[in-house]
Amino acid sequence: xxxxxxxxxxxxxxxxxxxxxxxxxxxxxxxxxxxxxxxxxxxxxxxxxxxxxxxxxxxxxxxxxxxxxxxxxxxxxxxxxxxxxxxxxxxxxxxxxxxxxxxxxxxxxxxxxxxxxxxxxxxxxxxxxxxxxxxxxxxxxxxxxxxxxxxxxxxxxxxxxxxxxxxxxxxxxxxxxxxxxxxxxxxxxxxxxxxxxxxxxxxxxxxxxxxxxxxxxxxxxxxxxxxxxxxxxxxxxxxxxxxxxxxxxxxxxxxxxxxxxxxxxxxxxxxxxxxxxxxxxxxxxxxxxxxxxxxxxxxxxxxxxxxxxxxxxxxxxxxxxxxxxxxxxxxxxxxxxxxxx
Ligand code: UDP
Numbered sequence: 441x442x443x444x445x446x447x448x449x450x451x452x453x454x455x456x457x458x459x460x461x462x463x464x465x466x467x468x469x470x471x472x473x474x475x476x477x478x479x480x481x482x483x484x485x486x487x488x489x490x491x492x493x494x495x496x497x498x499x500x501x502x503x504x505x506x507x508x509x510x511x512x513x514x515x516x517x518x519x520x521x522x523x524x525x526x527x528x529x530x531x532x533x534x535x536x537x538x539x540x541x542x543x544x545x546x547x548x549x550x551x552x553x554x555x556x557x558x559x560x561x562x563x564x565x566x567x568x569x570x571x572x573x574x575x576x577x578x579x580x581x582x583x584x585x586x587x588x589x590x591x592x593x594x595x596x597x598x599x600x601x602x603x604x605x606x607x608x609x610x611x612x613x614x615x616x617x618x619x620x621x622x623x624x625x626x627x628x629x630x631x632x633x634x635x636x637x638x639x640x641x642x643x644x645x646x647x648x649x650x651x652x653x654x655x656x657x658x659x660x661x662x663x664x665x666x667x668x669x670x671x672x673x674x675x676x677x678x679x680x681x682x683x684x685x686x687x688x689x690x691x692x693x694x695x696x697x698x699x700x701x702x703x704x705x706x707x708x709x710x711x712x713x714x715x716x717x718x719x720x721x722x723x724x725x726x727x728x729x730x731x732x733x734x735x736x737x738x739x740x741x742x743x744x745x746x747x748x749x750x751x752x753x754x755x756x757x758x759x760x761x762x763x764x765x766x767x768x769x770x771x772x773x774x775x776x777x778x779x780x781x
Pocket of ligand 1: 616634635636637639651652653654655665666667705728731
């Protein structure tokens with residue numbers, strides 16, 4: 441573990457995966473400063489009183505420099521990014537600016553400050569249409585949208601900075617993040633919400649009239665897309681381990697974070713019906729552009745390097761807390777930010 445006294449900068453720590461990771465790191469007694477511009481983040485997702493939230497942009501070098509001067513960070517975990525694949529197709533520059541160019545400004549400050557440990561939110565979208573299943577890290581990385589490319593470029597930049605000035609990095613390629621905190625205090629709140637599991641639940645609560653299934657003619661057993669759903673608290677655990685690996689002098693690496701279990705859209709709907717005891721109103725529609733048939737991780741490398749394995753492998757273990765969050769007092773939504781974005 442990074443020594444409790446070594447502060448860690450967490451960018452995007454008020455977002456979905458970021459905030460659940462911050463909660464785990466805080467529980468482990470680590471000193472955390474969150475930098476989040478609250479464009480998509482929620483200040484109410486920072487629930488630990490010892491965690492400092494700074495509202496600002498990763499690309500604001502004056503601000504980031506002042507934070508490094510004040511806290512002397514030993515490591516950075518970088519979550520801050522845009523993640524709407526469809527929008528990345530219509531507005532690629534927004535994604536390359538925010539997801540690729542802004543981190544470069546952060547790396548410049550890290551280099552100046554001598555901070556050489558970086559944990560990066562990468563994605564299975566860097567693989568594009570997989571050339572083999574399950575996906576190992578040696579699969580070809582050939583992203584099919586600007587979002588995936590904006591993340592892959594950062595992986596390349598990190599590798600080059602490793603050679604040039606000794607930056608050590610972990611690129612964590614997430615599969616489908618899902619679920620929410622086991623204590624019910626935090627969960628998934630994207631606006632707009634495009635992800636399957638929360639949308640199926642929104643169809644159950646009546647927030648949307650029906651769940652549209654995007655395509656029933658995929659080359660899968662039931663014709664709907666197969667994904668690897670990974671519990672957000674398992675993702676958090678992998679970040680903590682990646683930090684410790686690098687802090688202990690471990691080498692840079694890239695690895696998949698998934699369960700290794702593939703679940704179809706129809707199977708998700710059935711699992712939500714089982715957990716909620718309610719029927720999901722469904723309409724079968726056309727394919728959504730850019731969806732590969734199946735994306736399933738081979739998580740062996742993460743186990744080898746980090747000793748990490750998903751604790752939750754049954755998708756109902758993600759659906760249960762997600763349903764508690766959506767049907768509970770929060771109704772799946774954080775209160776409005778109390779600080780301006
Ligand atoms: N999906 C769907 N209806 C929805 C949202 C998603 O059928 O309202 C499908 C989508 O086409 C994909 C799977 O559910 O096959 C997971 O989509 P999601 O957007 O949650 O994650 P992605 O795999 O795109 O990162």
